[in-house]
Amino acid sequence: MRNIATLLLLGGLSFLLLVITGGLLFGNPPMLIGQGIQQAAPTEVGAANIVTAVVLGYRGLDTLGELSILFAAATAGGLVLGSTRGRSGRPGGFILRTGVDLLFPLMLVAGLYVVMHGHLTPGGGFQGGVILAAAFFLPLLARPQESLDHTWLSVIEALAGSAFIALGLAALFEGRAFLTPLFDHGVLGALVSSGSLPLLYLAVGLKVGAELASLLVRLSADDEGAS
Amino acid sequence: MTDVTLAVVLPLLGAFLLPLTAHRGLHWLGMLLGPALLALAALLLFATWTAFESPYAIALGGFAPPLGITFYVDLLGLLFALAVPLTSLLLWPGGSDEAAIRQQSLTLLLAAALTGMALSGDLFNLYVFYELAAVASYGLAASSATGPAFVAAFRFLLISALGSVVTLLGIALIYFKTGTLNLAHLATLSERLADPQGLAAFAMLLIGFGVKAELFPVNAWVPEVYAATGKRVAALLAGLASKLAVLAVVRILLLVFPHDEARQLLLLLGTLGVLSGELAAWQARDVTRMLAWSSIGQLGVVLVAFSLPGKAGLIAGVTVAMHHLVVKSALFLLADRWGGAVDRLKGAATASPLGAALFVLFALSLLGLPPLPGFWSKYLVLSGLAEAGSGMQHLALGVILLGTVIEGGYLLRIITRLYAAPERDIVPPAHRFPNLFASGLLALLLVAGAILIDPLWQGLNTLAASATDTQVYVQTVLGGKGITR
Numbered sequence: 001m002r003n004i005a006t007l008l009l010l011g012g013l014s015f016l017l018l019v020i021t022g023g024l025l026f027g028n029p030p031m032l033i034g035q036g037i038q039q040a041a042p043t044e045v046g047a048a049n050i051v052t053a054v055v056l057g058y059r060g061l062d063t064l065g066e067l068s069i070l071f072a073a074a075t076a077g078g079l080v081l082g083s084t085r086g087r088s089g090r091p092g093g094f095i096l097r098t099g100v101d102l103l104f105p106l107m108l109v110a111g112l113y114v115v116m117h118g119h120l121t122p123g124g125g126f127q128g129g130v131i132l133a134a135a136f137f138l139p140l141l142a143r144p145q146e147s148l149d150h151t152w153l154s155v156i157e158a159l160a161g162s163a164f165i166a167l168g169l170a171a172l173f174e175g176r177a178f179l180t181p182l183f184d185h186g187v188l189g190a191l192v193s194s195g196s197l198p199l200l201y202l203a204v205g206l207k208v209g210a211e212l213a214s215l216l217v218r219l220s221a222d223d224e225g226a227s
Numbered sequence: 228m229t230d231v232t233l234a235v236v237l238p239l240l241g242a243f244l245l246p247l248t249a250h251r252g253l254h255w256l257g258m259l260l261g262p263a264l265l266a267l268a269a270l271l272l273f274a275t276w277t278a279f280e281s282p283y284a285i286a287l288g289g290f291a292p293p294l295g296i297t298f299y300v301d302l303l304g305l306l307f308a309l310a311v312p313l314t315s316l317l318l319w320p321g322g323s324d325e326a327a328i329r330q331q332s333l334t335l336l337l338a339a340a341l342t343g344m345a346l347s348g349d350l351f352n353l354y355v356f357y358e359l360a361a362v363a364s365y366g367l368a369a370s371s372a373t374g375p376a377f378v379a380a381f382r383f384l385l386i387s388a389l390g391s392v393v394t395l396l397g398i399a400l401i402y403f404k405t406g407t408l409n410l411a412h413l414a415t416l417s418e419r420l421a422d423p424q425g426l427a428a429f430a431m432l433l434i435g436f437g438v439k440a441e442l443f444p445v446n447a448w449v450p451e452v453y454a455a456t457g458k459r460v461a462a463l464l465a466g467l468a469s470k471l472a473v474l475a476v477v478r479i480l481l482l483v484f485p486h487d488e489a490r491q492l493l494l495l496l497g498t499l500g501v502l503s504g505e506l507a508a509w510q511a512r513d514v515t516r517m518l519a520w521s522s523i524g525q526l527g528v529v530l531v532a533f534s535l536p537g538k539a540g541l542i543a544g545v546t547v548a549m550h551h552l553v554v555k556s557a558l559f560l561l562a563d564r565w566g567g568a569v570d571r572l573k574g575a576a577t578a579s580p581l582g583a584a585l586f587v588l589f590a591l592s593l594l595g596l597p598p599l600p601g602f603w604s605k606y607l608v609l610s611g612l613a614e615a616g617s618g619m620q621h622l623a624l625g626v627i628l629l630g631t632v633i634e635g636g637y638l639l640r641i642i643t644r645l646y647a648a649p650e651r652d653i654v655p656p657a658h659r660f661p662n663l664f665a666s667g668l669l670a671l672l673l674v675a676g677a678i679l680i681d682p683l684w685q686g687l688n689t690l691a692a693s694a695t696d697t698q699v700y701v702q703t704v705l706g707g708k709g710i711t712r
Contacts, residue, residue, distance in 0.1 A: 020400065020427050030406030036294050044290070058295045060288045065343070065355035068239055069362050072336045075246075076366025079329045080377065154246050161243035165236055171289075178232040180289035 046185025047119040047194035055124065056197045060179040063200075064164060066126075067207060071161065074211045081218050092142040100142040107135035115205035119194045125204025132209035137216045147221075153214040160206035167196055167203070231275050231300055232285060234268040234308060235343045242335035245328055254323045261331045262319055265338060269312035272342075276305050282693060284348060284411075284704045292348075292704050293409035299348035299704060302686075303545070303694040307474050308345035310552060311338050314467045317665045318459045318556065320370075330370045337363040337463065341471040348704060350398055350408045350483075353475050357394070357436060360468060361387045364439070367460045368452045375455040383448040387438050390445055394435025400428040401483070411704035414482040414697050421486050429484045430492060432476070439472035441465075441526045443500040450511070453519040458563040458662075461515070465522045466556035470548050473526070477533050477544065482697055491619065494534040498623045500527025505630040509637050514565045514572065517637055518558055524630055525551045525593070531623050532608045535615055541691040543607035550604045550676075554589045557669040560662045561586045565655060569641055574649025582658040583645045585670050590638040592673055595631060600676040605631070 037058060038050060045053040055063050091097070111131035118124030140146065171180035186193035241264040248257030282301035286292055315338040320330045340360035347353045365387070369380035402408060404424065405416045413420075420428065438445045453461040480489055504524030511517040529551060533544035561582055565572055576583035592601035605627075612624040676683065693699055 016427070017396070020424055023424055024400075024403060029403050032406035032412070033293060033408065034406065040294060057288055058290050059351070061296050062352055062355045064239070065340075065352070065359055068242070068336055068339070069355070069359045071243065072333060072359060072362040072366060075329050075332050075336075076362065076369065079326060079333075079366055079372070080369050082326075082372075151250060154249075158243050158247045162240055165240045165243070168236065172230055172232070177285055177287050177289050178230065178236060179287055 042188060045181065045194055045197070046188055047197055048189045049119055049121060049124075051122070052119045052124055052197060052201070053194075056119075056200050057181060060168070060200070063204070064168070064179070067161065067164065067204060070208065070211060071157075074215050077215055078218065091144065097142045100138045103138060104135055107131055107138070111135055111205070111209070115201055116191070116198060118201040118205075119197045120189060120191070125201040126208055128201075129205040129208025130212060132205065133212035133216065136209070136213045137220075140217060140220065144220075147217065150214060150217075153210045157207055157210040157214070160203045160210065164200055164203040164207070167200055230285070231272065231305075231308070231346060232287065232298060234272050234312065235339050235346065237264045237268050238312075238335040238339035238342070240264070242332045242339065245332045245335065249325055249328050257328055257331075258321075258323055261335055262316060264335070265312040265316045265319070268338070268342065269309065269316065272305060272309045272312065275300065276302075276309060279305065282699060282703050293407050293412035296352045297348040297409065297411070297704055298346040299410070299700065300346060301693055301700075302690040303474075303541075304345045306545070306549075306690065307471060308342045310470070310549070311341045311345065311467060314552065314556060315463065317668065318463050318467075318560075320457070320459055321661075326370070326372070330367065333363045333366040333370070334463070337367065337468065341468060344471045344475055348410050350401065350410060350413065350479070352408075353478075354394055354398060357439070357472070357475065358391060360471070361391065361439065364464055364468060367463070368456050370460060371455065371457050373455065375451075379448070379451040379455040383452050386445060386448050390435040390438035392435075393431045397428045397431030397435060400424060400431070404428075409704070410478065410482045411701045414701050415705070417483055417485060420484060425484070426486070426488050426492070429479070429489045432479055433492065433496070436472045436476050437496070439464075440469050440476065440530070441500070441504075441523045442530065443496045443503060443523075443527065446500070446504075446523050449523055450507075450516045450519040453522075453559070454513065454515045454566075458515070458559045461519070462556040462559035465519070465559060466552045469522070469526055470529075470552050473529055473533065473544075473548060476530075477541075480533070481541075481695060482700060485697065490534045490536065493530055494619055494623055497527045497530030497534060498619075498626050500524065500530065501623075501626050501630045502527075505633040509633050511637075512568050514562050514567075514569055514641060515559075517569070517641070518555070518562060521593075521634060521637070522551070522555050524634070525555065528605070528608060528627055528630070531627065532611065535608075535611045535620075538688070538691040538695050539607070539611045539614070541695050542687045543604070543611050545687060545690065546600075546604040546607055550592070550600050553669050553672055553676075554593050554601065557589050557666040557673075558586065558593070560666045560669075561589070561658065563662050564658065569644055572641065572644040572655055573647045575655045576645045577649065578654045579657040579663075582663055582666075585663075585666050586645065587642055588670055588673070589666075590642060594635050594638060598677050598680075600673060600680075603680065 037054060041050050041053040045057040047053040111128045114123035114131060115125055115128030168179040171182060172178050181195040181197060183195040185195055241260050245257060245260060285298040287296045315334055320334060337360055340356045343356035344353060347356060365380050365384045368383050369376055405413060405419050407413060434445055441449050453465060501524050504520050504527055508517050508520035508524060511520055529544060529547045532547050533540060535543060592599035595602045595605040609624055612620045
């Protein structure tokens with residue numbers, strides 16, 4: 001009975017959505033904000049990657065919000081999973097261990113590259129941070145008896161998050177609005193350009209990386225504790 | 228330096244830094260950090276409130292609206308924003324172990340998100356803060372770490388996730404049709420949304436934000452979560468978080484959807500909320516569930532009030548919302564140790580005379596006994612409905628009156644148990660001092676509201692006059708004056 005009701009609800013909902021989207025005029029939607037930003041961003045922000053200009057410039061507060069949402073989810077996860085138990089398990093085989101040893105530096109470089117070039121090429125703090133987290137988690141798959149130092153992870157996480165806010169507050173203390181980009185724009189497309197945006201992305205990358213790494217460690221520890 | 232953005236940013240900073248104090252020797256700092264930052268945020272907002280002259284907008288990041296995100300500071304936003312740090316401070320979860328620190332972090336995140344919702348002038352930014360508040364609420368709902376709490380939090384998560392997806396679809400629909408997200412900019416384009424698709428978009432936003440506002444079809448999580456978590460968390464969610472979700476809906480209604488159909492939809496769902504909430508509360512056998520269902524009914528009244536057009540509707544809505552914030556928070560605090568069946572409350576008044584007396588005071592104000600503020604708030608709603616005059620509004624009026632009668636029935640049921648003779652000398656436990664103290668403060672606030680009715684009325688009138696004036700909002704944000712960059 002319950003399944004039928006759910007099915008009816010879903011059917012009705014998808015029918016409604018189809019009717020709504022069916023009535024929309026596709027082709028040339030009004031692009032008031034989109035066009036405005038495309039015209040203003042190169043001179044106003046100075047980031048070659050316009051997506052970054054939006055993410056960290058025009059909508060920087062939303063990014064701080066997203067960062068906080070991830071932090072809230074990790075904190076809530078920590079609350080549910082409890083404090084970490086010891087890790088156990090047999091070490092991986094030769095191929096796994098050697099592969100991880102080879103991959104670790106490469107992933108570290110790739111992650112940092114994606115973070116540092118966020119204002120120039122596709123990518124940025126969130127994407128690079130995930131690569132960094134995976135880089136630090138891989139060795140734990142090969143050598144389960146070792147563990148990452150949680151104290152360090154939480155210190156990096158806290159300081160990186162605070163650095164993002166501090167960069168915003170610095171603008172406030174100069175008499176400008178919160179999160180106004182600092183410093184000169186520099187040359188469009190150069191590595192050191194678009195003011196404080198790369199610094200913001202570095203903070204995002206470190207925070208996301210540390211957060212995800214500690215969440216992965218926590219999840220894997222609990223998994224093995226249960227089995 | 229009285230920039231209101233600090234009221235959002237400081238609690239966020241505190242939440243990020245708080246986990247560091249879990250390490251040796253910093254416990255004292257951890258105990259102080261959260262309350263100090265919340266007090267600072269409250270002071271800051273209070274200073275802005277007292278120095279307030281005319282509404283202004285803040286262009287965050289220095290990008291002129293409508294391209295960048297704006298904060299809009301007016302009396303309505305400031306009133307709700309000020310309520311956030313004050314209530315979170317009052318309901319602050321103490322403690323210094325690892326779990327307590329996590330819970331405090333989440334409380335700070337919730338406070339930051341709710342303050343942001345009160346001030347934000349951008350549709351998507353509103354959604355981001357709403358999402359942050361939602362994720363922090365899941366964590367808080369699970370924070371008592373019992374089996375039922377996990378189940379309740381998980382169900383809350385599922386319903387809320389559905390709401391988030393629906394909201395996002397609604398925002399996408401609005402963006403597709405107008406090409407902008409800034410509320411002031413949307414206000415100038417609102418005739419583009421005056422068609423069935425626009426109404427559908429409003430319905431989606433209403434359902435989405437409604438999950439936290441305990442709106443009628445999406446409130447199934449409410450009784451379960453409030454029964455299973457700590458009562459301070461329940462007070463925070465029922466009293467505070469729901470009001471900010473309502474404020475978001477009201478801002479969107481006033482600025483983006485000034486059409487009659489949107490108001491009718493709000494009125495309909497609000498009326499159904501009153502009816503279903505009060506009837507379910509009548510059926511409930513357990514004090515917390517009863518209060519939870521009753522809170523659904525009360526929020527129905529809030530939504531009905533805000534569905535009234537013009538100044539009268541806004542004044543009525545703000546009054547009912549603020550009254551419910553004070554009363555429901557206090558009632559949950561007082562119900563802290565009164566879990567379980569209503570019949571087990573026999574003799575509670577002998578164990579905790581002050582607590583029982585406060586409970587009676589708040590219950591009577593909730594019912595609307597003059598001269599308590601509850602009477603005035605209900606009177607404003609009912610007279611507004613009677614004046615508005617169409618069939619739907621008269622129906623809502625009847626439903627609210629019926630709801631009040633039912634409410635009287637179940638609240639008196641609790642009160643008679645409180646003052647009944649204890650059975651077999653089993654007396655319910657007395658109140659803990661912090662809860663009694665916090666609800667005592669709220670009682671003072673309630674009594675002060677009853678005495679200062681005249682200045683409050685004046686203040687509400689100026690508040691409503693500027694909040695309902697769409698032109699002022701649009702001029703302030705897009706006209707270029709009143710913007711600080």
